[in-house]
Structure formats: structure tokens, C-alpha cells
Amino acid sequence: MSASTSAGPRTIAVNRRARHEFTIEETIDAGLVLTGTEIKSIRAGKVSLAEAFGTVRRGEVWLEGMTIAQYESGGYVNHEPRRSRKLLLQAREIRRLIGSVEQKGLTLIPLDVHLARGRAKVTLALARGKKEHDKREDLKRRIADR
Numbered sequence: 001m002s003a004s005t006s007a008g009p010r011t012i013a014v015n016r017r018a019r020h021e022f023t024i025e026e027t028i029d030a031g032l033v034l035t036g037t038e039i040k041s042i043r044a045g046k047v048s049l050a051e052a053f054g055t056v057r058r059g060e061v062w063l064e065g066m067t068i069a070q071y072e073s074g075g076y077v078n079h080e081p082r083r084s085r086k087l088l089l090q091a092r093e094i095r096r097l098i099g100s101v102e103q104k105g106l107t108l109i110p111l112d113v114h115l116a117r118g119r120a121k122v123t124l125a126l127a128r129g130k131k132e133h134d135k136r137e138d139l140k141r142r143i144a145d146r
Helices: 036-043 091-103 132-145
Strands: 010-014 022-032 053-057 060-064 085-088 107-116 119-129
Touching (some): 036 107, 053 091, 091 119
Antiparallel strands (some): 107 119
């Protein structure tokens, strides 16, 4: 093990609005299917999760709206910044997510992108949207706790 290798996952980008806008029911880690220039941009920290969300299509889970900036030295092989990216999950996890999204009315929201053992991962949350009064209650509770 070299000195530059860290023991735990390294967080690259965080979706700060997710915990404010949604009530998190449960979280799950998923791998990302990426091209070569995308992983280089992620390692450089050029990722935005501001408008990202997960969808289920044909029995697969996809991440929409995540922006990965083009790699500066990519040349003609560079990637499209806002393309749909497939998420890697086990079949039983996908079935459970499909059931939760369709029956319970939950949404898939990415919380963060991190590197674990050199692989890009995204932490997905099954979340329910908060109403305006819920957001106010959370703000009041945080102020009182302070």
C-alpha cells in the first residue's frame, strides 16, 4: 500500500440541497458506468449533482442530470457532460428500488459521489419530497438545537 492511497472513500461532490428538499428514507451505494475522460474529470473534482435524479428504465437504474465537466486534455474523445449514466446495482437491490419508487411514491436522489478503492460510486437515497411547512419545522429545530 503506497502513501498516497487512503483507507476510506474520498468524497468528490455532495448534493447539499437533497437533505433540505427531501426526507431520506434509506441509502444505497451504487457503481457508475463511465468512460475514460469522465473518471479523470471526477478525480479532478469537476462534478455537479445539483439537478441529478435517478430513474428506472427497462429494469435498470439510470442517473439523469449529473454534470461531469469535460476533461481538459480529452481532445476528440471527450464525453458529453450531461448524458444519462447507468448505475451498477445487484438485481435484488434493483427490484426493491423499483417497488419503492412505483408503489410508495419515493424518488431516487443522489447524495454524493465518492471514490472507493479507485472506483467511482454514488450514494443514492430513497427520498420523499418535503412540503414547505416541513422545511420550516426543520429550520426551527436546527435553530433551537444551536
